[in-house]
Amino acid sequence: MISLDLIKEIAKASATKIVLLVIDGLGGLPNPETGKTELETAYTPNLDALAAKSICGLADPVGPGITPGSAPGHLALFGYEPTSFNIGRGVLEALGIDFDLEPEDIAARGNFCTVDKAGLVTDRRAGRISTEQNIKLCQLLNGLAIDEIKIIVRPLKEHRLVVIFRGEGLSADIDDSDPQRVGVAPKAITALAPEASRMASIASQFIAQVETILAEHHPANMVLLRGFSRHPWFPTMGEIYKLKPAAIASYPMYRGLAKVIGMEILKTGTTIEDEFQTLRQNYASHDFFFVHIKGTDTAGEDGNFDTKVALLEEVDKALPSVTALKPDVIVVTGDHSTPALLKTHSWHPLPVLLYSKWCRHDRVNEFSESACISGGLGRFPATGLMPLAMANALKLNKFGA
Amino acid sequence: MISLDLIKEIAKASATKIVLLVIDGLGGLPNPETGKTELETAYTPNLDALAAKSICGLADPVGPGITPGSAPGHLALFGYEPTSFNIGRGVLEALGIDFDLEPEDIAARGNFCTVDKAGLVTDRRAGRISTEQNIKLCQLLNGLAIDEIKIIVRPLKEHRLVVIFRGEGLSADIDDSDPQRVGVAPKAITALAPEASRMASIASQFIAQVETILAEHHPANMVLLRGFSRHPWFPTMGEIYKLKPAAIASYPMYRGLAKVIGMEILKTGTTIEDEFQTLRQNYASHDFFFVHIKGTDTAGEDGNFDTKVALLEEVDKALPSVTALKPDVIVVTGDHSTPALLKTHSWHPLPVLLYSKWCRHDRVNEFSESACISGGLGRFPATGLMPLAMANALKLNKFGA
Numbered sequence: 092m093i094s095l096d097l098i099k100e101i102a103k104a105s106a107t108k109i110v111l112l113v114i115d116g117l118g119g120l121p122n123p124e125t126g127k128t129e130l131e132t133a134y135t136p137n138l139d140a141l142a143a144k145s146i147c148g149l150a151d152p153v154g155p156g157i158t159p160g161s162a163p164g165h166l167a168l169f170g171y172e173p174t175s176f177n178i179g180r181g182v183l184e185a186l187g188i189d190f191d192l193e194p195e196d197i198a199a200r201g202n203f204c205t206v207d208k209a210g211l212v213t214d215r216r217a218g219r220i221s222t223e224q225n226i227k228l229c230q231l232l233n234g235l236a237i238d239e240i241k242i243i244v245r246p247l248k249e250h251r252l253v254v255i256f257r258g259e260g261l262s263a264d265i266d267d268s269d270p271q272r273v274g275v276a277p278k279a280i281t282a283l284a285p286e287a288s289r290m291a292s293i294a295s296q297f298i299a300q301v302e303t304i305l306a307e308h309h310p311a312n313m314v315l316l317r318g319f320s321r322h323p324w325f326p327t328m329g330e331i332y333k334l335k336p337a338a339i340a341s342y343p344m345y346r347g348l349a350k351v352i353g354m355e356i357l358k359t360g361t362t363i364e365d366e367f368q369t370l371r372q373n374y375a376s377h378d379f380f381f382v383h384i385k386g387t388d389t390a391g392e393d394g395n396f397d398t399k400v401a402l403l404e405e406v407d408k409a410l411p412s413v414t415a416l417k418p419d420v421i422v423v424t425g426d427h428s429t430p431a432l433l434k435t436h437s438w439h440p441l442p443v444l445l446y447s448k449w450c451r452h453d454r455v456n457e458f459s460e461s462a463c464i465s466g467g468l469g470r471f472p473a474t475g476l477m478p479l480a481m482a483n484a485l486k487l488n489k490f491g492a
Numbered sequence: 493m494i495s496l497d498l499i500k501e502i503a504k505a506s507a508t509k510i511v512l513l514v515i516d517g518l519g520g521l522p523n524p525e526t527g528k529t530e531l532e533t534a535y536t537p538n539l540d541a542l543a544a545k546s547i548c549g550l551a552d553p554v555g556p557g558i559t560p561g562s563a564p565g566h567l568a569l570f571g572y573e574p575t576s577f578n579i580g581r582g583v584l585e586a587l588g589i590d591f592d593l594e595p596e597d598i599a600a601r602g603n604f605c606t607v608d609k610a611g612l613v614t615d616r617r618a619g620r621i622s623t624e625q626n627i628k629l630c631q632l633l634n635g636l637a638i639d640e641i642k643i644i645v646r647p648l649k650e651h652r653l654v655v656i657f658r659g660e661g662l663s664a665d666i667d668d669s670d671p672q673r674v675g676v677a678p679k680a681i682t683a684l685a686p687e688a689s690r691m692a693s694i695a696s697q698f699i700a701q702v703e704t705i706l707a708e709h710h711p712a713n714m715v716l717l718r719g720f721s722r723h724p725w726f727p728t729m730g731e732i733y734k735l736k737p738a739a740i741a742s743y744p745m746y747r748g749l750a751k752v753i754g755m756e757i758l759k760t761g762t763t764i765e766d767e768f769q770t771l772r773q774n775y776a777s778h779d780f781f782f783v784h785i786k787g788t789d790t791a792g793e794d795g796n797f798d799t800k801v802a803l804l805e806e807v808d809k810a811l812p813s814v815t816a817l818k819p820d821v822i823v824v825t826g827d828h829s830t831p832a833l834l835k836t837h838s839w840h841p842l843p844v845l846l847y848s849k850w851c852r853h854d855r856v857n858e859f860s861e862s863a864c865i866s867g868g869l870g871r872f873p874a875t876g877l878m879p880l881a882m883a884n885a886l887k888l889n890k891f892g893a
Contacts, residue, residue, distance in 0.1 A: 093555035451521055451840050453865055469871030471556060478557030482839040489837055490554050491561035492584045
């Protein structure tokens with residue numbers, strides 16, 4: 092595996108431009124009636140024409156057989172080995188609501204849950220209370236202060252929340268309170284390192300106060316916390332690749348992820364056309380563009396084969412406004428597969444096309460899972476994509492004499 | 493990745509023979525007018541016939557997107573992971589002029605440069621002085637002795653030179669004097685480890701003497717040094733593979749590289765036919781032959797598509813004299829791509845064919861970049877080639893019970 096240190100050593104700034112178009116949940120599975128995946132069903136003449144001029148292949152974000160979450164899926168595309176670069180669950184949830192984490196903040200993912208009179212968990216999701224109810228409960232819990240640590244509580248969807256501990260001398264090195272099963276009491280929060288004992292004590296005191304405040308709010312009469320984590324400090328794409336990168340994403344979590352690795356976040360709208368317009372408007376000011384399309388993943392998760400097909404056709408229709416910019420390198424792929432038949436992320440590798448004047452194109456002339464099998468990139472780890480894009484943009488010096 | 497330790501454990505000596513034919517800079521890019529690469533344009537019936545009996549694929553010497561220098565490209569072919577086995581610049585230049593390095597020698601790459609009256613570098617290449625002038629200047633500098641250290645100075649091409657420090661108690665752990673830019677003074681040479689302070693002092697004294705000697709030789713009135721390094725001690729191919737390897741190469745640097753990993757250097761001529769004759773004459777005495785063809789890379793670097801095509805046809809024409817020897821394994825590949833369109837080494841993977849009676853050949857019946865995509869070896873790291881060649885020569889025992 093090529094290390095980021097090596098890439099950093101040979102990367103050079105230049106005027107060439109790279110566009111990375113991430114179609115979330117792109118990969119699919121064939122509809123049993125037609126034998127064709129979502130991408131194979133969609134009418135995509137522009138993607139097919141681009142594939143004919145490109146080098147294609149199939150990428151594994153984490154490894155063969157491993158289903159990636161959104162964070163590992165994206166980190167791999169940006170060249171960060173996802174098994175080494177980890178973003179804690181608490182931080183990811185905070186990024187997902189555009190919450191502005193400070194460097195020392197500790198974030199935890201929470202669940203409202205139900206406990207019985209003996210204090211044993213009877214429902215880890217408090218009967219999946221409504222988001223409206225969640226918002227009201229979070230207002231009760233928000234703004235507590237324990238030992239000069241301010242505690243910020245923000246609602247997510249249904250029974251989910253995020254808790255941020257803000258102040259000096261905190262540590263993420265504490266265990267979850269969530270026992271991950273019912274019939275037992277929430278776990279006492281313990282320090283995993285000596286310097287985390289204060290943090291463990293503060294989190295425990297917070298949970299004790301929550302218990303009192305929520306006592307009369309059955310079924311949401313308790314909170315379980317997990318994934319205590321701090322904003323990670325990864326080397327930025329600017330440091331590694333000497334790029335000036337920008338992110339165009341309508342969903343907050345992807346903007347948050349991009350911010351973690353130093354991309355500038357461009358303000359954009361909610362449609363594919365909005366995002367492509369943002370790309371056009373900002374094309375002069377950056378040399379790397381991460382454009383994220385969310386709808387395809389949502390359609391896959393909902394098991395909505397036809398909606399995913401329609402969205403892929405919408406991307407294809409809008410594509411000429413991207414190719415018209417004549418980027419030196421265009422990469423089209425996804426962060427993971429989300430086959431409508433599985434209604435969830437999956438382990439299947441991703442179709443990839445990489446266009447450049449220097450790509451040494453292969454014989455693939457259709458952008459699809461089955462055509463990409465015989466592409467010149469072969470089947471490869473997705474972390475190899477950024478070095479390839481950089482090379483094709485002539486932004487990498489030779490390695491060794 | 494399979495470690496050399498593992499290979500060493502399972503390698504066994506046997507009577508079978510392996511020929512590794514390295515066509516330097518083999519890989520190319522399609523001519524925009526024909527859509528065909530140099531190799532695809534060349535008429536190569538013998539290589540095609542051999543490909544039909546072989547297993548084929550595309551190899552990455554360092555990794556996808558990484559353009560290899562000659563040393564990393566070759567080390568990968570010999571099974572040495574090029575990001576772990578590093579040859580310093582100074583040593584590589586010394587190998588390149590067939591200079592016989594002693595184990596304790598420290599070699600540095602040098603540039604004649606121009607400094608102004610304030611001592612600031614104004615031209616890092618002294619206006620690219622002629623090689624003839626370089627030779628004269630090196631004679632002025634050669635043979636100095638400082639504190640019982642003998643300093644040998646040898647000219648390379650144009651403004652380039654190599655400086656060898658010979659004596660006891662030296663160290664390569666010192667920083668460059670080359671600032672890599674103009675408008676600043678050469679860097680003071682500093683020790684990077686306490687035991688290197690004497691070496692730093694000797695190199696600094698040498699540079700001070702050079703300054704005095706060259707004072708009146710504007711534009712070549714100073715020397716910049718970089719890449720201080722000592723002859724590396726890698727495990728030899730004999731130790732790892734239990735082979736008796738020989739190198740046939742008309743260019744000194746490749747002979748030097750081969751010597752570093754313990755190959756015997758066979759005296760040869762300058763043409764492809766000379767090299768193949770050397771192979772035939774020495775076929776009985778060794779069991780592994782590295783045959784290096786240089787011209788294809790030079791043609792690529794010069795942007796000379798047609799010359800590269802002609803040289804590939806020359807290799808093809810001479811090939812029957814190699815196959816007639818009936819080697820148990822024949823591998824044909826390159827150390828990196830040098831597309832005439834790019835006029836430089838590139839990151840594109842290398843076409844590979846591996847012939848043996850036991851290779852389980854695929855359906856590829858043409859030796860070309862595009863045909864090798866669908867070969868049975870797939871796209872793979874070039875370090876995997878030696879284990880494959882060894883296996884096909886039945887020189888590797890089973891791993892594990």
